Amino acid sequence: MAENNVKGPMKNPVHPGEVLKNLYLEPLELTITDAAKGLGITRKTLSQLINGHHAVTPDMALRLAEAFNTTPQLWLNMQQNYDLRQAERKEKNYSITHFWTASKSDTARST
Template sequence: MSDNARHPGTILKDQFLDPLGITPYRLAKSIGVHVSRVAEVIKGRRGISADTAVRLGLFFEVPPRWWLDMQAEYDIANCMRTTTIHDAVAPYEGINQVLVTPTGARRLSQSDTSLLKPDLVSIDAAQLDQLKRQAELSGRHSKRVATEVTYASGAVALVGTPL
């Protein structure tokens, strides 16, 4: 996530349409939408929906997820800049007794202690910098050290250990 995240419509125009000499009108006709939809997207007044992402993916022969990821990155960067969200959200109180991964969460029991001692721990400098920026935005929370953990099962998790 970047503090300077660009709207995906700007990226569409600057990095796809302009270099290829494609007009918004031509793109709209080629992907089967009204030209106003394309115009609103490239002006940053409208986000890229799943429908638009699929159409752009088919047109440029790229995964639709590219477009959705750009939109999500932009939306998240905008949300992270607002302190009202950070002030409004109270973190889960039992977070120190659970394992949270992208596939779900579960309570840790005494028999799960092996999960707390991973076989492999690695995090690159860019990930660490990103985590530090996120932590600075949420200053009211307890200080934690973030670590990427790969467990014996092959599962990967990003965990925070209180300092």
């Protein structure tokens, strides 16, 4: 039986650059050079994004949304999901103090 995790298991999201390449550039037969020109960025910048070496910034999300008829949120959410998963995978060598408090319903007494 699977353990019930309050936070829930996270899938393995791919870098948004991989999505851009596989779902947008390749089907449209766009080269990195042509796509970069259309986005108003350098070929190097787009190449680094596609290869997962750069993150999607808000500015880039706006450009991608306009160029491919999507939303900036789509690109930023993909990046955020990817970043969060990468952070969860890293070994954590730090100690965290828990600061949460019990809610009123948890501490209320029956009268």
